[in-house]
Amino acid sequence: MKKLFLFLLLTTLTFSSDSIRVVSTSQFTTEMLLAIGAEDYLIGTSFLDxxxxxxxxxxxxxxxxxAAGAPTKELFYSLNPTFLTGWQSIATPKNLGTIEELKENGVEVFFxxxxxxxxxxxxxxxxxxxxKRFNLEKNANQVVKNxxxxxxxxxxKNLGKKKIKIFxxxxxxxxPFVIGGNGIGNTMMEIAGAENIFRKSSFSFxxxxxxxxxxxxxxxxxVIDYGDKSYESKIxxxxxxxxxxxxxxVKKDRFIRIPLSYLSSxxxxxxxxxKISEGLSEEQK
Incomplete structure (x- = not known):
């Protein structure tokens, strides 16, 4: 009887409606959560760039x-998750299921x-x-302030300087697969003092x-550094x-190495x- 009571108590403590069990399926959401101090809520991550x-x-x-990429649905649900965030593409029938299916199974979804x-x-x-969601508003405000x-x-530093043409x-x-004009990467280049030659395109990548x-x-x-193809092989x-x-x-090795996660939102x-601004400053010397 005591063992049964203990089991029920532990189950209640671990999986109560007040408990948030988060799976993050992108590096950028994982880092957001860690930066604001929400690591105790995280029960699993994937898609490290x-x-x-x-x-x-x-x-x-x-x-x-x-997993390196998308975790299986079986593994995901075996963790008793209550909250999913990460790449929006994870919520498909081939991956973890549609948003509707996830919600029906008690998983809150935020992309x-x-x-x-x-x-x-x-x-x-x-x-x-x-x-706000994890009651860490002070920490989140500080991250944004920084x-x-x-x-x-x-x-x-770049005030008044002429924009440098790059891609x-x-x-x-x-x-070439490149950064276009409709994503955060192009905004970053502009702030860093660059003019993206593909800025008028409608795609992000x-x-x-x-x-x-x-x-x-x-x-x-x-040159974006990630995945199986090394930075050196691209050069x-x-x-x-x-x-x-x-x-x-190219002949003068004017390459700026940027890991993919630094170009994600x-x-x-x-x-x-x-990094981009510093790289451009080096090329101007």
Whole structure:
């Protein structure tokens, strides 16, 4: 009888309606939650693009990694989750189920507004939402304050300077996969003092053309570092086999290395802007 009572007590404590059990399926939402101090709510993460911020690493190491990509539905539900956030693409029949299905199974779903916009203010709103939802509003406000301060510092440094023409190379060889004009990456480049040659395109990430790059002759190239294809292999392609190998920027190694997570709609955006700005400053010397 005592064992049964203990079991019921533990079950009530662990899975009560007041208990929030969060699964985060993107690095940017994981880092948002860790930055505001919500690590005790996290029961699993996935989709790590690259390294977690060093100041968050210790917290991150204590949270189970469910999968490199999408966790299985069986694993997800075995954890008794009550809250899901991350990439919106996770809520499909092939992954964890539709939003409606998740809600029917008792899972609250929140997908950040900022992953579909080019407005940094939307990132702030997402962070503040998490702060309110997890009763960590003071922490969330401080994170936003720090980000704004870092961005304002970059803006002040670039005040009055001429924009530097660049583009951001993600991958692909037949035609370059690049950052376009309809996402947070383009906004970051603008704040950092750059002019994205693909800024007039309607996509966030999409296929550009080698011909346009040759015509525009950018001064520098952001090379996005992530995944199975190394940064070094991308540089090797651009320098030795690509149609733009004779560009001045390529021949003079004017490459700015940016990890993918610094170009995602999360807390690293301010630091990503700093990295781009610093890279451009190096090329101007």
């Amino acid at each position: 690259d390294e977690i911020l060093p100041e968050l690493q210790q917290k991150y190491n204590k949270i189970p990694v469910l 950040t507004k900022s992953q579909k916009t080019s407005n940094i203010d939307d990132i702030y709103e997402d962070i503040l939402y998490f702060g 980000m704004k301060s870092e961005i304002e510092e970059v803006k002040s 951001a190379y993600d991958s692909q060889e037949s035609a 999409g296929t550009g053309s080698w011909e346009k790059i040759l015509d525009e002759n950018p001064l520098a190239i952001i 090797d392609f651009l320098k030795n086999r690509s149609p733009i190998s004779e560009l001045e920027a 999360g807390i690293k955006v301010s630091k990503g802007i700093e």
